Amino acid sequence: MSDAAQPTAADVRAAAEAVKAALDRHLEAVERRGGESRVPAGAGGAGERDASSAEQYAAELDSAVYAAFDALAAAGETYDELLYEAYDEVTPFEIPSSESLPAYTGPDVPTALSVLIRRDYVISEPHRLQAQAERITELDPDSAEDERYEGAAPSNSVHAALGVLFGEFEPDEIATRHKEFGLEEGDSTLWVTAVDEAAEPGEWLSAPFEQADPQRVVCRFDVSAVFDEDEEDLVLEARSEEADEDGDDDEDGDEDGYDDADGYDEDGDGAGSGVSAARRT
Template sequence: MSDAAQPSAAEVRAAAEAVKSALDRHLAAIEGRSGSDDPAVYAAFDELAAAAEAYDELLYDTYDEVTPFEIPGSDNLPAYAGPAEPSALSVLIRRDYTVADPQRLLSQAERAAELGTAPFDGAREAAGGGGGVHAALGALFGEYEPDEIASRHQEFGLEEGDSTLWVCAVDEPAEPGEWLSAPFDQADPQQVVCRFDVSSLFDEELDSDDRDDEPLGALRRER
């Protein structure tokens, strides 16, 4: 950034004052909240997050310094617009993997098949074809819970990628089979109560001397 484009010291000071005011409003909203999910608290949280982010950016641009604050996810999701006290929830989970060791994957799938509950036949013979990997994945995910695969992914020849978990409020419980044909189409970011992201990108940012625009940390948003 050129000197002409740099924020002035007065702008940084004004941003700091905005953070102080937002802190006062946030505390007042908490002290006067009507319940555990008071929308006023959510609004004050978002205002504080925006003020802190603006101050952090101005501070860095002007003085090449940063704050110790990590208010997660302020720019990743819109303001919460769901019910104050949700009576039903949807939990949306995405986990990405790469097949790092196909032979290990096939071997583990054969072992799962031996347990008698996961269909799999001839994994080693099919090691060179996509069908073998497809069948192996079907056998593993048919035998083990997704959380167990996540905790044992290296054992299964998988390399963990990014993951995210959204807890969303819904107006009423879904009818059996209602959303099975398109399970993620109705996800509404404004209904997200809390969100947790995990990515190696965050570790790289923490280890880097360069400052990215994204907030650091595995937790992206928590209400």
């Protein structure tokens, strides 16, 4: 892009102000929808607030949130583009595209939901895992009583140690404390799906993920190091272009044209996994 076509500092500042205003409007819409009363003031007494008026008002609140979300996404995208063009910098935000989810075929107003979660781990330190499981069994011997691992102690069986660990702690606590248990996080995903009606107790336990339908996903949240890599690629590309324009090399002779000390974590150890979110709008 030529210098004449580049956005000015005022253009970037105006785009930033537009993002702030869009954030305020989005929060206001969310707060209105999240209020205790779903029926507008002045709509009459409790006897006059029939189901149809309540549903209509709820739909209006939902539409306002969706519209505010779209406006915020558009403002953020504009700001991101101008920021990059003017300063070769990027934001840490990713706006999910409408193509990230297949066409939705579920009900317009879901009455029941199913939340599907997958978390992957690498057993990076088996000895730590087994030591933690052994401590649990010392405090609660019954925690090691699993007929599948009869005769196997957590101290010498990874299978038995995993059974003790996941039997003792909730999955969210394991995710928070995974390093203590000798685990390394991999990718994870959470799907919120709409279902026609709530399942009967025990109905799906024999095949819990058999009916997972991507076309009924209301929203999903993915965590993966691949999103960090995408962001790092953008940063590297921007800095490489800047170095090419300046024609200068770092004093320490780095081939990539920038100093590692300015914030880029070359081995990726200093940054957590990136998050991508997709939701129906």
